[in-house]
Every structure is written in structure tokens, then in C-alpha cells.
Amino acid sequence: MNKRNEKPRTLKSVLRIPYEMAQGPAWTHFFEGFKQKKILGTKCNECGRVLIPARPFCPRCFEPMEEWVEVAQEGTIVTWSYVNYTYFGVTADMIPQVPVTVKLDGTDCGWWGGLIGGFDVKNFDLVNKKVKVGGRIKAVWRDKVEGNMYDIDHWEIIK
Amino acid sequence: MGRMGRAVAVIGTGQTKHGRRDDVSYPDLVREAIQAVFEDAGITIQDVDAIVYGSMPSMMEGVAFNHFYMADALRAVGKPLLRTETCGSTGQSIAQTGIYWVASGMADIVLVVGSEKQHEGDAQATMMTIPDKITLPMVGGAPVAFSMQSREWMGYFNIDEAKAREAAAIVSVDCHDGGLNNPLAHIQMKVTKEEVMNAKIITYPVRLLDVCPSSDGACAVLFASKDKARKICKKPAWVKGMGFRGEEYYTGDSNKAVWQSTIGAAQEAYKQAGITDPRKELDVAEIYNPFTYHELMFMECLGLCPPGEAPDYVIDGVFSPDGELPCNPSGGVLCTNCIGATGLIRLAEAARQVTGKAGPMQVEGAKLALSHAMGGLEQFNAVTIIGSKL
Numbered sequence: 001m002n003k004r005n006e007k008p009r010t011l012k013s014v015l016r017i018p019y020e021m022a023q024g025p026a027w028t029h030f031f032e033g034f035k036q037k038k039i040l041g042t043k044c045n046e047c048g049r050v051l052i053p054a055r056p057f058c059p060r061c062f063e064p065m066e067e068w069v070e071v072a073q074e075g076t077i078v079t080w081s082y083v084n085y086t087y088f089g090v091t092a093d094m095i096p097q098v099p100v101t102v103k104l105d106g107t108d109c110g111w112w113g114g115l116i117g118g119f120d121v122k123n124f125d126l127v128n129k130k131v132k133v134g135g136r137i138k139a140v141w142r143d144k145v146e147g148n149m150y151d152i153d154h155w156e157i158i159k
Numbered sequence: 160m161g162r163m164g165r166a167v168a169v170i171g172t173g174q175t176k177h178g179r180r181d182d183v184s185y186p187d188l189v190r191e192a193i194q195a196v197f198e199d200a201g202i203t204i205q206d207v208d209a210i211v212y213g214s215m216p217s218m219m220e221g222v223a224f225n226h227f228y229m230a231d232a233l234r235a236v237g238k239p240l241l242r243t244e245t246c247g248s249t250g251q252s253i254a255q256t257g258i259y260w261v262a263s264g265m266a267d268i269v270l271v272v273g274s275e276k277q278h279e280g281d282a283q284a285t286m287m288t289i290p291d292k293i294t295l296p297m298v299g300g301a302p303v304a305f306s307m308q309s310r311e312w313m314g315y316f317n318i319d320e321a322k323a324r325e326a327a328a329i330v331s332v333d334c335h336d337g338g339l340n341n342p343l344a345h346i347q348m349k350v351t352k353e354e355v356m357n358a359k360i361i362t363y364p365v366r367l368l369d370v371c372p373s374s375d376g377a378c379a380v381l382f383a384s385k386d387k388a389r390k391i392c393k394k395p396a397w398v399k400g401m402g403f404r405g406e407e408y409y410t411g412d413s414n415k416a417v418w419q420s421t422i423g424a425a426q427e428a429y430k431q432a433g434i435t436d437p438r439k440e441l442d443v444a445e446i447y448n449p450f451t452y453h454e455l456m457f458m459e460c461l462g463l464c465p466p467g468e469a470p471d472y473v474i475d476g477v478f479s480p481d482g483e484l485p486c487n488p489s490g491g492v493l494c495t496n497c498i499g500a501t502g503l504i505r506l507a508e509a510a511r512q513v514t515g516k517a518g519p520m521q522v523e524g525a526k527l528a529l530s531h532a533m534g535g536l537e538q539f540n541a542v543t544i545i546g547s548k549l
Contacts, residue, residue: 059407079310087287101311149295
């Protein structure tokens with residue numbers, strides 16, 4: 001195809017686009033709860049499920065979820081992984097890390113809520129010994145909470 | 160859900176050489192697949208009534224709504240053009256969009272094209288824009304999400320870690336062997352079980368040789384009505400059934416070890432195709448397997464073996480090249496993942512199998528084939544069954 005013996009070129013380009021995303025009444029109240037180190041779920045009066053993150057409406061019943069319930073800060077591990085590669089936003093100093101999905105007591109869903117911490121999570125053998133599907137964990141808040149998903153610093157294994 | 164409308168045939172398939180393709184621009188790459196599909200079908204653009212195109216989100220290659228950018232390569236001038244995208248399942252969704260068009264009687268021949276050029280951007284960065292920033296800012300890229308799903312499946316069924324590890328390694332070895340038979344595959348190398356099991360951990364339980372590559376590539380398929388297919392094509396393949404199912408946005412809202420959208424999509428497609436015992440009736444399956452452990456889950460949710468037992472079946476060789484139901488003889492997604500094309504490649508390979516055109520990948524005497532794709536944050540599944548007989 002290229003008879004001129006020219007190496008096909010590439011063009012480098014970067015796109016930066018700022019956004020300002022409306023959080024709506026439900027997520028606003030959910031994160032107001034975080035400011036008091038509380039986890040607030042919403043309950044569907046149709047199916048009775050309590051879901052986190054809080055929802056403005058039930059994804060199955062489509063009914064408004066206007067009843068707020070403070071849920072436990074402890075729960076059961078649904079799944080986890082040991083992340084040992086870097087990708088956009090996750091730099092070499094941040095890995096290995098151990099993301100976790102937890103089913104908090106009093107809720108009816110799993111919640112991919114952050115990372116396991118509180119011990120040497122870079123040690124895989126130790127992680128694989130301590131972190132179990134079905135195991136118990138609890139939220140450890142940052143000292144200074146700001147009302148966003150980063151307020152829970154990590155999840156700690158409990159006996 | 161209803162029955163199929165008019166019968167729909169596959170009358171041609173075309174693919175690029177997949178891999179790192181910075182030797183050509185993105186439209187050049189798409190044009191390669193278009194040339195290949197018209198050569199395969201022996202028809203021209205004048206015969207085509209409509210075009211369907213799909214890819215991953217625009218950030219992937221930095222050009223928004225790239226069906227505009229691709230219009231010339233797609234030969235879309237003066238034709239109706241639709242874009243469909245459902246993340247990883249895009250390739251199946253564009254096929255099904257084309258099938259709807261022919262089945263409805265609104266078009267007789269439809270050109271369906273999917274493409275991706277992952278090396279042009281930061282694919283994982285694009286994936287990170289799929290979860291919202293308000294409630295899921297720390298959700299990781301595709302390997303993290305699907306490794307967590309695999310771990311959930313292992314935990315839910317209490318599957319022995321070593322047994323799952325061995326089965327996933329067998330899947331990797333079989334796929335890489337398939338890739339060596341596929342001249343268009345991105346990854347072409349021999350791997351051993353030991354190499355897979357001892358490879359570097361990427362996102363536990365997934366290791367390096369359990370993960371698909373990031374590929375550049377395109378795939379095109381021509382669908383036709385029965386009358387047109389019979390006139391144009393000596394040996395068409397036929398769409399026997401198809402299903403698509405979606406789930407809630409938040410992964411934790413349902414059990415992902417018994418994956419309802421895979422089960423629902425497969426059952427719908429089987430019902431339309433009249434399949435009651437898929438493992439026995441299917442001759443070959445092209446399963447969307449960007450990660451080996453994920454393929455194990457799919458074998459179960461597609462009804463190819465009982466829930467929680469895929470590792471046993473894999474270790475017994477049931478899904479290996481010489482087994483009862485060979486899976487991914489093309490090397491699968493594990494050897495080539497140009498995402499917008501990937502689900503369509505599964506369908507193209509299924510069609511090539513049932514028409515005896517799969518070359519070194521051919522499963523002897525294959526008559527009925529499954530193609531599948533998955534997309535979103537554990538959210539969408541699509542299945543299309545392709546057969547040699549109407």
C-alpha cells in the first residue's frame with residue numbers, strides 16, 4: 001500500500017473536558033450521611049429491599065425510594081480481587097490493592113465500596129489467607145470526611 | 160419475546176488482520192474488512208440496502224460518533240446508517256440490529272460492521288468512564304470488574320481454588336492453540352498450563368495469560384433475506400435464534416455468579432432455535448472470553464454444563480478441541496479483542512464453521528454454532544445461534 005517507503009505517522013493528542021454532575025436529592029442525602037459517618041440506604045415500599053448506594057427509585061419496581069434507613073457499617077464479603085497492575089488513575093505507588101464488594105448488614109445488595117486495608121495488603125499470601133468470600137469487614141472512616149465516596153478510607157477485617 | 164420474523168442468512172464475512180495496526184489509519188482499517196466481506200459474498204455495495212456500525216465509546220479513539228468518520232469506509236453514502244453500541248456486547252448488538260432489519264422485511268441485504276483501534280487511546284481510561292463518578296468513582300477497569308465477578312462465582316459455589324485455576328489454565332492453552340490456527344488472530348503463541356498458572360497476577364485470580372490483548376481490528380458481516388441469500392450465495396449460514404438481556408446498573412443488585420442476563424439471552428436464543436440440550440446439540444461455541452475464568456462462568460450460564468461444575472467439565476476435556484463441544488477454536492477473545500468488532504467476530508466465526516469455511520480452525524462437520532458477547536459493568540449479554548440449515 002505504501003509505495004513511498006514512508007513510515008506511517010501517528011499524531012499525539014490529549015483531550016481534557018471538565019464536567020459538573022448533578023447529584024440529585026437522593027445521592028446528596030446519601031453523602032450528607034457520610035459527613036456524619038453514617039451509611040444511609042433507601043427502602044422500596046413495594047419490594048421491601050434496602051439498597052446502597054441510596055437510590056431515588058427502585059430499579060425493579062420503579063417506585064420512589066423515599067424511606068431512609070441507617071444500615072450497619074459491618075458486613076459480609078461478596079467478592080474481592082488483588083489488583084497488581086497499573087491503569088489510568090491507578091499508579092504504581094497505589095498497587096497492589098484489594099477492592100471489595102460487601103453486603104452490609106440490613107441491606108439487600110452487594111456494594112463495591114472500596115478497598116480492604118488495615119494490614120499489609122501488598123503481601124498476596126497474607127491477603128489470600130485473611131480475605132475470604134463470606135468473611136466479615138467493617139468500614140473505617142477517614143478522620144476528615146467530605147461527603148463523597150472517598151470518605152470510607154478502607155474496610156477492616158473483623159473476626 | 161416473539162419469534163424471528165423473516166428468515167435471515169449470513170452471506171459473507173470479512174475481517175482485518177488483528178493486532179497493533181498503526182500501519183493504517185482507522186478508516187483504512189475499517190475499509191480492509193469491507194473489502195474482505197464483499198469479496199467473500201461476491202456482491203457489491205449496490206446490492207446493500209442498509210448499514211449498521213458500532214464500536215466502543217468515542218473516547219476509545221478520540222473521535223466522537225465515529226460512524227461519521229467511517230462513513231466513506233463503510234460505503235454509507237446514500238444509504239440508511241444506524242449506530243448501535245452496548246459496550247463489550249456491541250458486536251452482537253450490531254448483528255442483531257442488522258438481523259431485525261432483514262427479519263422485519265424493511266431491508267433485504269444489510270452490511271454490519273464493528274471495529275476498534277485500541278492502540279490509539281487509553282482503553283482502560285475509557286472503560287473507567289463507564290461507571291459514574293458520583294457513586295462509583297473507585298471502580299476499576301475491566302480486569303478488576305470481571306476478576307471480582309469470577310471470585311464471586313468461585314465463592315458462591317465454593318469452588319476449590321486449585322481446581323478453578325487448573326481449568327482456567329486449560330481454557331488459556333486451548334485458546335492460544337486456536338490462535339495459532341487463526342492467521343488473523345492478534346496473539347499467536349504456544350503456552351503451557353504451567354506458564355499460565357505461574358504467570359504474574361494481574362487481578363487475582365486472573366494472571367497475565369488469563370487476559371485478552373488490546374487489539375486493533377474490524378469485522379464485517381452481510382445479512383440477507385432468504386430469497387436474496389438463495390440467489391446470491393451457494394452456501395449461506397442461517398440465523399436460528401437470538402437473545403439479548405440487560406441488568407440493573409449496580410453490579411451488587413443481583414447475584415453475578417448465576418448471571419441472569421447470560422442465562423436469559425441464551426434461553427431465548429435456544430427457544431427460537433429449538434435447542435433443548437445445548438451441549439449435545441451445538442457443534443461449536445464462540446464464547447466471549449476476555450478472561451479465562453469468565454469463560455468458565457459463561458459455560459455454566461449458557462447452559463453448557465451445570466452451575467458450579469464448569470471446572471470439572473473443562474478438566475475432563477469436554478470443551479477442548481477434541482471434546483464434545485469445542486469452544487473458541489478461533490482463539491477467542493483471549494487472542495483478539497478489538498472490542499466493537501469482537502462480538503461480531505464470534506458470529507462470523509460461527510458462520511464460517513457451519514459453512515465449512517473455517518480452514519485450520521474447522522470443527523469437523525459443524526452444523527450448529529453458538530456466538531455470544533457480554534458488555535457493560537457486568538450488565539449485558541447477547542447470544543446468536545447460527546446453523547447450516549434454514
